Amino acid sequence: MNAVVLLINGTALAGILVAFMDDQEKAILSIKIAFKGFMQILPVTLIILIVIALLLGFVSPDNLSGFIGQQSGLGGILLIGVAGAIMHIPAILSFPLAASLLEKGISYTAVAALITTLTMIGTVTLPLEIRQLGKKFALLRNGISFVIAIVIALIVGVAMEATLWQ
Structure with missing residues (x-):
């Protein structure tokens, strides 16, 4: 321990x-x-x-890295962002998953995209959100949250790369 x-x-x-x-x-x-x-x-x-x-x-680390690794670019970040938006994993469980992905060589940007979309997007709770807040507001909130989550992931990736090279 x-x-x-x-x-x-x-x-x-x-x-x-x-x-x-x-x-x-x-x-x-x-x-x-x-x-x-x-x-x-x-x-x-x-x-x-x-x-x-x-x-x-x-899934081998090479295959995983091909989909969401450094070389996958913005497409890989968007892919893992969509996966995070769809999955319904409690935030407390997302951190061990993030650590496992980092150990497999997945970029900080992709891991940040997963964590932020997991916590910011409510795909599973969308029907309840639509019922309580209205369709337009719920969809707008989730769409804006997705964009912000990707921006946060890109900032985290740049910051971590800068930190690692010092």
């Missing part, structure tokens, strides 16, 4: 101990609520992790 994992887990454990010393009933109730929430997201989380693991296991 690395230091960050130990720090996070140690802080959580210390928090639980403090909560138990303060009010044992409330501490137990909060653990039960947290466990219930964890169990609700566990099936979806496991499915997403399995699909990502299979994808990364069966």
Whole structure:
């Protein structure tokens, strides 16, 4: 385990101990609520992790890099942006996916496009958004968000390349 994992887990454990010393009933109730929430997201989380693991296991880094790597240019960035807009992955799971993609040689720009579109575009929730906010507003918001997400990805890519060359 690395230091960050130990720090996070140690802080959580210390928090639980403090909560138990303060009010044992409330501490137990909060653990039960947290466990219930964890169990609700566990099936979806496991499915997403399995699909990502299979994808990364069966698709060679060269093929992946050909679609969304440095040489794919703006087309690859748009492709992964569309994939991010369509997928419905919780943001917390997108970060390990991003790390895996970076390890496979995918550009910072493409990974930033994936993360930003995952969090900014609501393709899965679009019907609800249309019903609540209206079709024109929902489509406009998602379209503008997509453009902004791609711009953010390009800025991140340029900034990371500049940082790596120093």
